[in-house]
Amino acid sequence: MKTLTEQLAQYAAYHRDRRNIATHFVGIPMIVLALAVLLSRPASTWGVLPVALSPAWLLFGTASVYYLALDAALGLAMVVFSAICLAFGWWAASLSTLTWLGIGVGLFVIGWAFQFVGHAAYEHRKPAFADDVIGLVIGPLFVLAEALFELGWRPALRDAIEAKCGASGANERH
Structure with missing residues (x-):
């Protein structure tokens, strides 16, 4: 299994333009929330849970198990985010079918629109998952790590990632 640094650096290599990263700060949480909503039906206790x-x-x-295996602290933060998403998904699933689908599909479509605009307009590079499907799982972790890096969290990890793929902002055209 690749390390946290390797996974984040591989993903980061596709995301060096700060404007593209900004679109991911909106799009990825929307997609993750959409998945929680859309996959919250059907639900069952199987009569025993x-x-x-x-x-x-x-x-x-x-x-969550994968994130925790990569890094305990970052994994724990993702578990908290996942719990919030699951709670929202549970709530949305309790609504009418039309409302549940509207919320889920709406979040999904708008989230992916942000992703593709970011890559087409700013990065000029295909999304990471096009070359490695694990990018779909690493994307949310990348967004969380980038947010935490901006707060000064684990500068050595940020430096290691940038040593592998360059500093973010390098691809920006002014």
Whole structure:
């Protein structure tokens, strides 16, 4: 398994323009939230569980285990974000089918629009997942790490990532 630095550096190599990264700060959380909404149905207790489980639990649980294996602190932060998404998904799934689908599909489509605009207009490079599907899982972790880097979190990790792929902002055209 690749290390956290390797995974983030590989993803970061596709995201060096700060404007593209900014679109990801909007688009990726919307997509993750959309997945929580859309996968919160169907849900069942199978007659024995204290809470109803859905496909969203399987996706977010599996991703959380992976994030925790990569890095305990960042993984824990992702678990908190995942719990918020799952709670929102559970709420949205309790609404009418039309409203549930409208919320989920709306978030999904708008989130992906942000992603593709960022890559087409600013990065001029295909998304990371086009070459490695794990980019779909690393994207949310990348956004969280970038936000934390801006707050001064783990500068050595940021430096290691930039040593592998260059500083963000290098591709910006003024």
